[in-house]
Amino acid sequence: xxxxxxxxxxxxxxxxxxxxxxxxxxxxxxxxxxxxxxxxxxxxxxxxxxxxxxxxxxxxxxxxxxxxxxxxxxxxxxxxxxxxxxxxxxxxxxxxxxxxxxxxxxxxxxxxxxxxxxxxxxxxxxxxxxxxxxxxxxxxxxxxxxxxxxxxxxxxxxxxxxxxxxxxxxxxxxxxxxxxxxxxxxxxxxxxxxxxxxxxxxxxxxxxxxxxxxxxxxxxxxxxxxxxxxxxxxxxxxxxxxxxxxxxxxxxxxxxxxxxxxxxxxxxxxxx
Amino acid sequence: xxxxxxxxxxxxxxxxxxxxxxxxxxxxxxxxxxxxxxxxxxxxxxxxxxxxxxxxxxxxxxxxxxxxxxxxxxxxxxxxxxxxxxxxxxxxxxxxxxxxxxxxxxxxxxxxxxxxxxxxxxxxxxxxxxxxxxxxxxxxxxxxxxxxxxxxxxxxxxxxxxxxxxxxxxxxxxxxxxxxxxxxxxxxxxxxxxxxxxxxxxxxxxxxxxxxxxxxxxxxxxxxxxxxxxxxxxxxxxxxxxxxxxxxxxxxxxxxxxxxxxxxxxxxxxxxxxxxxxxxxxxxxxxxxxxxxxxxxxxxxxxxxxxxxxxxxxxxxxxxxxxxxxxxxxxxxxxxxxxxxxxxxxxxxxxxxxxxxxxxxxxxxxxxxxxxxxxxxxxxxxxxxxxxxxxxxxxxxxxxxxxxxxxxxxxxxxxxxxxxxxxxxxxxxxxxxx
Numbered sequence: 001x002x003x004x005x006x007x008x009x010x011x012x013x014x015x016x017x018x019x020x021x022x023x024x025x026x027x028x029x030x031x032x033x034x035x036x037x038x039x040x041x042x043x044x045x046x047x048x049x050x051x052x053x054x055x056x057x058x059x060x061x062x063x064x065x066x067x068x069x070x071x072x073x074x075x076x077x078x079x080x081x082x083x084x085x086x087x088x089x090x091x092x093x094x095x096x097x098x099x100x101x102x103x104x105x106x107x108x109x110x111x112x113x114x115x116x117x118x119x120x121x122x123x124x125x126x127x128x129x130x131x132x133x134x135x136x137x138x139x140x141x142x143x144x145x146x147x148x149x150x151x152x153x154x155x156x157x158x159x160x161x162x163x164x165x166x167x168x169x170x171x172x173x174x175x176x177x178x179x180x181x182x183x184x185x186x187x188x189x190x191x192x193x194x195x196x197x198x199x200x201x202x203x204x205x206x207x208x209x210x211x212x213x214x215x216x217x218x219x220x221x222x223x224x225x226x227x228x229x230x231x232x233x234x235x236x237x238x239x240x241x242x243x244x245x246x247x248x249x250x251x252x253x254x255x256x257x258x259x260x261x262x263x264x265x266x267x268x269x270x271x272x
Numbered sequence: 273x274x275x276x277x278x279x280x281x282x283x284x285x286x287x288x289x290x291x292x293x294x295x296x297x298x299x300x301x302x303x304x305x306x307x308x309x310x311x312x313x314x315x316x317x318x319x320x321x322x323x324x325x326x327x328x329x330x331x332x333x334x335x336x337x338x339x340x341x342x343x344x345x346x347x348x349x350x351x352x353x354x355x356x357x358x359x360x361x362x363x364x365x366x367x368x369x370x371x372x373x374x375x376x377x378x379x380x381x382x383x384x385x386x387x388x389x390x391x392x393x394x395x396x397x398x399x400x401x402x403x404x405x406x407x408x409x410x411x412x413x414x415x416x417x418x419x420x421x422x423x424x425x426x427x428x429x430x431x432x433x434x435x436x437x438x439x440x441x442x443x444x445x446x447x448x449x450x451x452x453x454x455x456x457x458x459x460x461x462x463x464x465x466x467x468x469x470x471x472x473x474x475x476x477x478x479x480x481x482x483x484x485x486x487x488x489x490x491x492x493x494x495x496x497x498x499x500x501x502x503x504x505x506x507x508x509x510x511x512x513x514x515x516x517x518x519x520x521x522x523x524x525x526x527x528x529x530x531x532x533x534x535x536x537x538x539x540x541x542x543x544x545x546x547x548x549x550x551x552x553x554x555x556x557x558x559x560x561x562x563x564x565x566x567x568x569x570x571x572x573x574x575x576x577x578x579x580x581x582x583x584x585x586x587x588x589x590x591x592x593x594x595x596x597x598x599x600x601x602x603x604x605x606x607x608x609x610x611x612x613x614x615x616x617x618x619x620x621x622x623x624x625x626x627x628x629x630x631x632x633x634x635x636x637x638x639x640x641x642x643x644x645x646x647x648x649x650x651x652x653x654x655x656x657x658x659x660x661x662x663x664x665x666x667x668x669x670x671x672x673x674x675x676x677x678x679x680x681x682x683x684x685x686x687x688x689x690x691x692x693x694x695x696x697x698x699x700x701x702x703x704x705x706x
Contacts, residue, residue: 109596115589128597
């Protein structure tokens with residue numbers, strides 16, 4: 001490990017972007033390969049605690065790949081190879097001693113397409129706490145489910161239909177169910193991979209509101225194609241292009257006064 | 273409909289376009305007609321096949337019996353009155369039946385004629401009589417009306433399979449015998465009833481007492497062995513190959529070979545079973561255990577291929593969801609992927625088993641083609657299976673076995689249809705929508 005825990009915590013990148021605060025996760029020189037193709041080129045970023053960080057950029061620029069490095073979801077893809085360093089609270093998550101199963105309980109994930117399990121609403125939320133042994137009794141589990149559903153803003157809508165399959169909900173409800181499922185294991189970071197791309201504007205607004213509320217407890221990294229969404233929900237924004245971070249900084253700065261011409265071109269819709 | 277502002281309405285085309293349009297519609301109608309013709313032809317052949325079998329088979333479900341008054345003569349059965357089972361077993365029951373027949377037809381005295389008369393009753397009648405007495409020794413000294421299976425020739429005559437109007441020399445029954453049969457019929461001693469023996473007996477030398485039950489039980493034990501061995505091995509291999517195995521040259525090699533094995537002629541598996549299970553492991557010949565092992569070899573590739581297909585059809589989003597929440601690979605497979613793949617796995621397994629049920633060739637190689645009169649009691653007893661029973665009976669020259677062959681085919685088809693119905697039911701039952 002090149003950077004010790006202490007150094008990493010203090011490592012504050014201020015390349016004109018004004019990214020300052022407690023560092024929750026960080027990457028240094030992150031390269032990702034799919035077979036022969038290199039998808040990410042030396043990505044350095046600090047993700048700050050209790051903030052929403054948005055990742056924007058044209059399709060195929062490596063945003064999702066980067067996101068999936070943060071909880072080692074790329075491990076599932078056989079041809080994928082990760083080099084460089086990713087730290088969580090200063091500890092290298094690609095270290096041999098780190099169990100990806102434990103890591104994913106602390107770094108939760110919400111996917112592009114709502115993907116509830118084909119089980120009941122209750123089971124969907126209770127599954128995570130069950131496999132991680134977070135509840136000692138049924139009543140404790142019930143409480144975790146209730147709290148998670150409340151934080152996801154879904155509890156009132158599903159309170160009398162907990163036994164119904166999660167797949168019977170509408171798209172927006174399903175996505176909030178997936179958020180509740182991620183929250184239920186008490187993660188510290190939640191990764192969201194275009195969570196609203198399959199939702200209608202009203203459901204999108206609900207989820208965006210929710211993201212803003214969740215910021216108080218969780219560090220959130222969100223990939224989005226929707227620039228307005230990035231501007232609305234995030235405090236920090238990173239612009240990816242061709243597997244590299246072009247610019248990273250405070251959201252208002254990126255959107256109003258970007259330092260790089262490419263960023264300017266992208267956010268004004270000249271390419272991408 | 274509103275008028276279009278232009279002169280030419282939307283549907284008005286040039287004559288060339290119209291002609292093309294017409295020919296396109298004609299081509300479509302022709303194509304439909306071909307499809308329907310093909311379907312009708314296929315359905316017609318199926319109907320002819322099943323109808324033919326059913327028509328030939330239906331007499332097998334009926335059997336002529338002769339009712340005789342039998343005097344359980346203590347002097348014949350147990351002259352010393354010991355009631356020892358050994359003595360009862362050895363007694364001459366044929367003599368009791370001969371005597372009953374002689375009482376009905378006292379005018380028959382000549383030795384040759386007597387034998388012709390006795391030939392009307394199935395040779396197996398004495399075994400049935402013995403079984404009856406061993407069950408209830410209290411019958412000794414009494415006279416009972418007992419129904420015996422009629423000999424196959426008599427049965428054929430009653431069912432109309434032997435014509436009365438052909439010359440005596442070309443007929444299996446003599447004029448005298450027919451006269452006796454008519455006399456018995458007039459007394460009401462002859463009855464054409466449901467053939468329960470067909471469903472309770474094993475194979476026999478005599479068509480009138482040959483039954484399918486031995487083969488059904490043999491098939492059951494064989495398939496049970498196949499299922500118990502092939503299902504866990506096949507599903508476990510498929511799960512490993514699909515979910516855990518690294519993709520490298522070895523797994524590619526295994527995959528290619530599994531696919532090739534599915535196309536290997538089944539008799540090759542029979543040779544393999546003969547060489548390995550019988551000659552190396554020296555398992556008993558003709559036993560369902562060996563049949564099951566051999567059919568397992570044949571069924572495994574089918575189960576592996578269908579299970580892999582079913583696992584592969586589970587949407588990756590479910591796997592991602594489970595991994596994303598921190599499930600271990602094992603939990604992802606057992607708690608999420610397997611339940612969703614289960615309908616496909618079960619369907620594939622049952623279809624593989626149905627194929628195994630209908631398989632004959634490999635079982636001929638391992639000696640399951642033997643003539644077995646006992647109903648097997650376990651997988652180590654000699655047995656035969658349904659398709660082999662069909663094969664054996666089809667080979668018999670006696671007229672009575674012709675209908676038995678068709679009836680056995682019907683029983684086999686009933687089991688196959690039942691298994692496929694179960695497969696469909698299970699698929700519907702476990703299918704989950706998402």
